[in-house]
Amino acid sequence: MIIAVASGKGGTGKTTVTASLATVWDGPVLAVDLDVEEPNLHLFLQPTIEGSAPAQLTVPVVDEARCTYCGACADLCQFKAISVMGQLLLTFPEMCHGCGGCLAVCPEQAISPGQRELGEISWGKTGGGGFLSGRLRLGEAMSPPLMRQVKARLNQMLAAGGDAIIDAPPGVSCPAVNAVIDSDVILLVTEPTPFGFHDFRLAWEAFASLGKPMGTVVNRAGLGHEAIYRFCEEKGLPILAEIPYDRVIAEAYARGRIVAEVSAELQETFVSLLSQVRDLAEPGCPGQAAHA
Numbered sequence: 001m002i003i004a005v006a007s008g009k010g011g012t013g014k015t016t017v018t019a020s021l022a023t024v025w026d027g028p029v030l031a032v033d034l035d036v037e038e039p040n041l042h043l044f045l046q047p048t049i050e051g052s053a054p055a056q057l058t059v060p061v062v063d064e065a066r067c068t069y070c071g072a073c074a075d076l077c078q079f080k081a082i083s084v085m086g087q088l089l090l091t092f093p094e095m096c097h098g099c100g101g102c103l104a105v106c107p108e109q110a111i112s113p114g115q116r117e118l119g120e121i122s123w124g125k126t127g128g129g130g131f132l133s134g135r136l137r138l139g140e141a142m143s144p145p146l147m148r149q150v151k152a153r154l155n156q157m158l159a160a161g162g163d164a165i166i167d168a169p170p171g172v173s174c175p176a177v178n179a180v181i182d183s184d185v186i187l188l189v190t191e192p193t194p195f196g197f198h199d200f201r202l203a204w205e206a207f208a209s210l211g212k213p214m215g216t217v218v219n220r221a222g223l224g225h226e227a228i229y230r231f232c233e234e235k236g237l238p239i240l241a242e243i244p245y246d247r248v249i250a251e252a253y254a255r256g257r258i259v260a261e262v263s264a265e266l267q268e269t270f271v272s273l274l275s276q277v278r279d280l281a282e283p284g285c286p287g288q289a290a291h292a
């Protein structure tokens, strides 16, 4: 089972929910940080890093001595990462998605594969399970290619069995959808404020079309804005857990502590959340219709 923990905006507590769920998990589990632009799951889980590898993207390198400037590569590239103007050929590696199409289409075999550094993938162990994370290189704009490589390693690591909890990037853009698309259950973390509700609704609209079971975790419950509760009731979206708006929890969070370890009551909240997530993943569970 793969659980994706997502949110419509940053700062809702998505990462602390991921870390807490990983801590109370009742079997082998891999905690995965796919928020590659700002990975911070490690701050909570304090993993022992056992290995890392650079993540690279294959980009075209053109041998102009062989090039006839036919333009086939530029015509094919939907990302405008290669351009031919008369007897001038330009490549824009930062716009290349590494699909390899231009290499395949060149009739002169004038294009060979080069490498562009995307970032780094690291893996290791936490107290109770495995850990995997991607970190985008400073200045790199495209996160989906790195996320694909982290997910490829995730699939390798899961081949031995176990579950995974993904800390997805916030928002509803391409990286966020990319992070949740292979999950079995999506947990939407939100907070009961006008901004929280606005972004929560956008996230629901973006992810509902994926047809996956979804549930909600309300963080900082008690702030007073009720629209999220009405919306969830209207859409049949179950609220699986509420984390109270509480100074002790806020202080623990600021110190990088795992919320599930703050008190027995909070631990019970996350144990119950885990049980409900498992139920949601069951085929035929009523919650599976929540996105409809």
Ligand code: SF4
Binding pocket: 062, 066, 067, 068, 069, 070, 071, 072, 073, 074, 084, 089, 105, 106, 107, 108, 109, 110, 111
């Ligand atoms: S497809 Fe090959 S030969 Fe044609 S313009 Fe591109 S690099 Fe040059």
Ligand code: SF4
Binding pocket: 058, 059, 060, 076, 077, 078, 079, 080, 081, 082, 095, 096, 097, 098, 099, 100, 101, 102, 103
């Ligand atoms: S590898 Fe794909 S994205 Fe990159 S320049 Fe070639 S066709 Fe365009």
